[in-house]
Amino acid sequence: MRVLALLDGTTVDPETPLVRVDDLGLLRGDGVFETVLVVDGRPRELGPHLDRLARSAAMLELPEPDRSGWERCVDAVINNWTGDRQMALKLVLTRGAEYGDGTPTAFAMGLPIGEKVLRQREQGISAVTLERGIDPGLAERAPWLLLGSKSLSYAVNMAALRHAAKLGADEVIFTASDGTVLEGPTSTVILVRGRTLITPPANIGILPGTTQAALFRAAERSGWSIKVEPVRTSDLTDNDGVFLVSSVRAITRVNSLDGQQLGDFSALHAELTALYESEY
Ligand SMILES: Cc1ncc(COP(=O)(O)O)c(C=O)c1O
Numbered sequence: 001m002r003v004l005a006l007l008d009g010t011t012v013d014p015e016t017p018l019v020r021v022d023d024l025g026l027l028r029g030d031g032v033f034e035t036v037l038v039v040d041g042r043p044r045e046l047g048p049h050l051d052r053l054a055r056s057a058a059m060l061e062l063p064e065p066d067r068s069g070w071e072r073c074v075d076a077v078i079n080n081w082t083g084d085r086q087m088a089l090k091l092v093l094t095r096g097a098e099y100g101d102g103t104p105t106a107f108a109m110g111l112p113i114g115e116k117v118l119r120q121r122e123q124g125i126s127a128v129t130l131e132r133g134i135d136p137g138l139a140e141r142a143p144w145l146l147l148g149s150k151s152l153s154y155a156v157n158m159a160a161l162r163h164a165a166k167l168g169a170d171e172v173i174f175t176a177s178d179g180t181v182l183e184g185p186t187s188t189v190i191l192v193r194g195r196t197l198i199t200p201p202a203n204i205g206i207l208p209g210t211t212q213a214a215l216f217r218a219a220e221r222s223g224w225s226i227k228v229e230p231v232r233t234s235d236l237t238d239n240d241g242v243f244l245v246s247s248v249r250a251i252t253r254v255n256s257l258d259g260q261q262l263g264d265f266s267a268l269h270a271e272l273t274a275l276y277e278s279e280y
Helices: 024-028 046-059 067-080 115-123 155-166 210-221 233-237 266-277
Strands: 003-005 031-039 086-094 105-111 125-131 171-175 188-193 196-199 225-228 241-246 250-257
Touching: 003 067, 024 086, 031 046, 046 067, 046 086, 046 210, 067 086, 067 105, 115 250, 125 155, 155 171, 171 250, 188 210, 188 233, 196 210, 210 225, 210 241, 210 250, 210 266, 241 266, 250 266
Parallel strands: 125 171, 125 250, 196 225
Antiparallel strands: 003 105, 031 086, 086 105, 188 196, 188 241, 241 250
């Protein structure tokens, strides 16, 4: 089950070729994307996802996304979805064809959520720390690196996940050259200490997460403290819980890190998941 829609609200057979071979998104990864979780026909955090799409587009100096077009396109996918209760909705915007008229390529695609993600949501994951080769000041010094944008250039992130698989792990936590914790290849890191949730700040060159923001909102309302502050690699094993969060995986607990078993975070996982779900 897949549904593909365009910004004018029309749907297209997902088997139909749509993107030209000279599309710069294809040739250079020159574009941006979002992945939104849709549950029972309701997209979660659509506003923050569209805000982030616009922010990423601005970082790549792409034309400003047409927000009402994206909303139309999202509605078209949702209205034509006849699959499971939950869907992953991808929004893709590229610079368009290299030899075209400058029109960006834009589409939204509804996809089923894979078994592996559903299993990991329930059972948690094993992770390894891997170097990202950046220092926390680089994002501000070197805007051309597009750190903190959700660009289509995810080949490095995917390579890191394959490397983790060779090490026998499900996931990765990237670290900066000074040992600061960054993020996962497709997720935000959250630590728990007592009744405090902690996540690294986005200005160190990581993507500001919509799931983390939603969870922190709900947690704060329920009396938790929240902190957005630098996290050290040593903090990953000195805490009351480590989680990787993102739109499709939701809140996933980290069971082991670099081969070392962590605590049993299942009760905390249930509590944080309930908090997150209370947002909807
Ligand atoms: C690099 C990176 N960090 C964090 C996230 C989590 O973002 P969100 O919670 O908005 O899905 C993602 C999402 O895919 C990501 O790719």
